[in-house]
Amino acid sequence: MTAITYSLLEAPLWPLMNKFYRAHQSSMKASKDAQLWVARQEQIIAGLCLRPMASGYWLTGLFVDPAVRGQGIAPALVNAAISSCEGTVWLFCDPELQGFYEKLGFGLDVDLPHALHERLVRYQRNKAMIAMCR
Known part of the structure; x- marks a missing residue:
């Protein structure tokens, strides 16, 4: 089996991220104003955006591709992506994922930038969401 690599996706390859999301019927979309990070095992098996x-x-x-979940790919990808970040990293998640993100060093004591606070309030109208930061 091929080793998993974690890396920044080069701009010309960005369409592959949305193709990955669509292939798994995910509503997620890659943002062109973000860094796109992927885990690959020949092909993309996980991704995230850092805006x-x-x-x-x-x-x-x-x-993460459901076929490879439970192998530590998500934590490894998150750590690879944020290791090069200067400043705070914020995220929104379902409250059931709080423990997962706490193991990665994220906490609930969040001082959100105004734009993120407004977005969180909008999201919370339709579903349970919490904000975390590291």
């Missing part, structure tokens, strides 16, 4: 925001980054779109 510049205020004095840090907003982590969105974390998705």
